Amino acid sequence: MNIMVEKSEMEKIYMDYLRQLSKASADRFLRLALSRAVESYRRNTETALRLFPHTVELAEKLREIKEYSLLHVDELISQARDMIEDLKGHFYLAKTPDDAMDYIGDLVKPGDIVVKSKSLTSEELHMNPRLEEMGCEVYET
The missing domain is CATH 1.10.287 (Helix Hairpins)
Structure with missing residues (x-):
């Protein structure tokens, strides 16, 4: 029964998607905007590769x-x-994001000023807000 519910939900999502797609394809302004975007992308890519x-x-x-x-x-x-x-x-190799933040939490204490570089890793860990929740003042270089 659970499988049927999931299939039914997927069918609903798919039908909603088809309706949105049909509506979007009938919108001449959207078609024009997409056409211009594709042309611009191709032209810019060709120019960049030439340069x-x-x-x-x-x-x-x-x-x-x-x-x-x-x-x-x-x-x-x-x-x-x-x-x-x-x-x-x-050096510390964290197994999970929470593991990494627990380790960092052991290094800092409330009131600490943390100066760090901006990185994808710190963004993925949501490090700044988590450090602020720990009572730290955070600055990025």
Whole structure:
């Protein structure tokens, strides 16, 4: 029975999507805007590739580095740990976002001023609001 409810809900979502799609496709202003956006995107991409032809090659190199990194992640983490510790830094590998914030919570106390760089990791952890909840004053460089 639960499967039927899920299927029914999916059908409802799909039908709502089709209605929205049909409505959007009938909107001549939206069609014009999308057409212009696609044309502009293509034109700008062609211009950028003409001005910076090495971009495609760099993208391929980046893809290769990413693939290598994923295949060798444990080795790369070990190298990073060794380099950090050789420079008398502290290394901690968190298993989860909460684990990371618990570790950080052990380092700071209410009233601390935290100056940190802006990063995707800190954004994904929602670090600033969580540090503020811990009573810290947070500044990003």
